[in-house]
Amino acid sequence: MKRRDAMEAVYGHLDRCVVVTIMGAVAAELQSIGHRPNFFYLQHAMGLASSMGLGIALARPELKVVVFDGDGSVLMNLGGLTTLARYRPRNLVHVVFDNESLLSVGGFPTATSTGTDIAGMAAAAGIERTSTVSTLETFRAGFTEALATDDLTTIVAKVEAVGPAGYVTDLSLLENRYQFQRFLRGG
Amino acid sequence: MPVSIANSKLIYESLKDVGVRLLSALPETWLVHLIRMAEDDREMQLVRLAKEEEGVGISAGAHLAGVSSAMLMQNHGFLASVNGIVSCAQLYRIPLLMLISHRGEFGERDPWQTEGGGVTIHVLDALRIPHERLDSPEQVRPRIRKAHTLAASASRPVALLLCRDLMWEES
Numbered sequence: 001m002k003r004r005d006a007m008e009a010v011y012g013h014l015d016r017c018v019v020v021t022i023m024g025a026v027a028a029e030l031q032s033i034g035h036r037p038n039f040f041y042l043q044h045a046m047g048l049a050s051s052m053g054l055g056i057a058l059a060r061p062e063l064k065v066v067v068f069d070g071d072g073s074v075l076m077n078l079g080g081l082t083t084l085a086r087y088r089p090r091n092l093v094h095v096v097f098d099n100e101s102l103l104s105v106g107g108f109p110t111a112t113s114t115g116t117d118i119a120g121m122a123a124a125a126g127i128e129r130t131s132t133v134s135t136l137e138t139f140r141a142g143f144t145e146a147l148a149t150d151d152l153t154t155i156v157a158k159v160e161a162v163g164p165a166g167y168v169t170d171l172s173l174l175e176n177r178y179q180f181q182r183f184l185r186g187g
Numbered sequence: 188m189p190v191s192i193a194n195s196k197l198i199y200e201s202l203k204d205v206g207v208r209l210l211s212a213l214p215e216t217w218l219v220h221l222i223r224m225a226e227d228d229r230e231m232q233l234v235r236l237a238k239e240e241e242g243v244g245i246s247a248g249a250h251l252a253g254v255s256s257a258m259l260m261q262n263h264g265f266l267a268s269v270n271g272i273v274s275c276a277q278l279y280r281i282p283l284l285m286l287i288s289h290r291g292e293f294g295e296r297d298p299w300q301t302e303g304g305g306v307t308i309h310v311l312d313a314l315r316i317p318h319e320r321l322d323s324p325e326q327v328r329p330r331i332r333k334a335h336t337l338a339a340s341a342s343r344p345v346a347l348l349l350c351r352d353l354m355w356e357e358s
Contacts, residue, residue, distance in 0.1 A: 020248070040251070044274035048244030052275075055248025055256075058232055059209065063252075079237025080244075087234065177279045181251045 001136050003097045003159040004029040007068070009140045013147055014039070014066065017093075018056055018184065021068040022049045024104035025163035026097060030068065032164065035171060040180040043173055047077030050084060050094060057089035060184070064091050064147065071098040071112045078121065084152060085126030093146045094122075094154040098132075099161040107161055122154040134158040188216065189356040194324055195220035198286070198349070201331040202257055207284070208232060209249045209256035211242035217288040217354040218259050239264035243271035247281045255335075257284040262291065262307040263300075265346070272314065272344055282338035282345075289320070289348040294355075311346055318346040321353050 007030055019039045021027050027041035042049045053067035074081070074096050084094065100113035112118060119132040129151055133139045139157050146153035199221055202210070210225045211234040212218060225233040232254075236242050239260045246256040260268070265287045276283045290297070291304020311318045317337060319330050330347060338345040 042244075042275065042279075044278055045244065045271050048240070048247075048271055048275050051241045051244025052248035052251075054234075055209070055245035055250075056252045057248075058234065058245070059249040059252035059254035077238075077241065080241050082237050083234065083241055173278065174280060177251070184252045 001134060001139065001157065001159050002162060003099065003157070004033070004164075005136055006097070006139050006157055006159060008033050009136050010143045013144065017064045017066045017147070018060075019066045019068065020049050020053045020056070022046065022070050022073045024070070024167055026068050026070060028164045028167050028169055031169045031171060037179045037183040041171075041176060046073045047080065049073060050077065050080050053092055053094070054080075054084055054087065054089060056184070057092040058087060061089075061091055063184075064093070065089070066093045067095065069094060069096045071096060071100060071110050071118060072102045074118055075110055075112075075116070081122050081125035081127065081154075084154075085122075088127075088152045090150045090152060092152050093143065094152070095143065096154065096156045097159050098156050099159045101161045103161050103163050104167055119154060119156040122156075127152055127154050129153040130156070132156040132158065188219070190217055190220055191354055191356050192220050194327065194353050195224065197324055197327045198321070198331070199224040201328045203228075203230070204328070205332055205335040206255045207257045207335075209234065209246070209254050210259060211236055211245050211256065212259040213239050213242075213261070213264050215261040215264070215288055215290075217290070217349060218261070221259055238267060240268040240271040243268055243275050243283065246283055247275050247279065250281055257286055259286050261288045262303045262348075265307065266303060266310065269310065269314070272316075276344045277314070280342035282342050284335055284338050285344060285346045287346055287348050288354065289350050292351055294351050307348070314344075316344050316346050318348060320348045320350050322350045323353060327353070
């Protein structure tokens with residue numbers, strides 16, 4: 001499964017969600033599919049996309065929050081899995097695209113390439129609904145089910161280590177930030 | 188444990204008065220009463236962290252979503268959060284109100300706290316984060332209010348140092 005195809009497969013659901021992504025391929029590919037004012041791309045601060053998602057989910061329980069995370073980022077904030085589990089925001093779907101590498105900085109392998117199981121760690125942290133999927137069909141089904149379910153879900157989507165040609169897009173960081181804030185605050 | 192309940196209460200009420208409704212925290216001795224007050228307050232969302240840097244992301248998300256927040260941490264927790272402060276809060280112009288217990292100054296008895304005290308202000312300065320000390324009760328309310336105002340108008344992190352003479356009732 002390619003990450004871009006996975007995001008494209010669920011893109012139709014994202015207009016009624018609030019989406020926070022990590023930097024790198026996830027941000028560039030989602031923008032290439034089509035940016036929306038309810039999408040925020042955390043273009044640095046690796047590890048904190050899930051924490052931002054938690055902050056939004058706690059602040060605004062009426063919103064459905066989707067975090068598009070990655071294996072490298074999750075590995076930088078493993079403690080964050082325990083905080084997610086502890087507060088169990090029922091309006092948050094945590095997707096981890098696991099390509100077993102740090103793709104945007106040369107493709108060096110992460111620990112998931114040697115057996116570290118992120119869904120297993122999420123489950124051990126206390127997140128009750130976790131799964132690992134590796135096909136488009138199972139990803140689409142798992143994501144749709146997670147959106148429909150009123151509970152915190154972590155879905156680890158195993159994807160190929162291929163990405164876009166470049167990572168810098170024409171959406172400036174602060175433009176994205178203020179547009180997203182306006183969307184969240186209904187302005 | 189001679190942590191000042193009265194001054195903790197003053198800090199807590201000042202945070203409530205400026206509209207803080209989400210508090211992320213990692214326990215440390217000087218912060219125990221503040222954390223308990225947040226725990227007992229139905230109007231406050233307390234988020235207990237595994238590591239302080241998470242609090243930067245949580246506050247950023249809460250801010251964009253319209254909820255005012257603050258971070259409660261020890262200076263060593265601030266040191267552990269530096270990348271999040273720089274590459275989330277500063278990069279994205281997030282008004283972050285940080286309350287940092289300033290361990291390791293004169294009077295510190297715990298040997299393990301003594302390195303952090305000497306570098307905290309230098310790191311704040313290097314990061315261009317405006318900061319003030321809270322040494323006495325009469326400073327608490329106005330400085331929290333002014334720190335909150337500057338964070339909002341500048342859209343940047345600001346820090347208040349919770350110092351020994353305010354937090355610890357023992358000479």
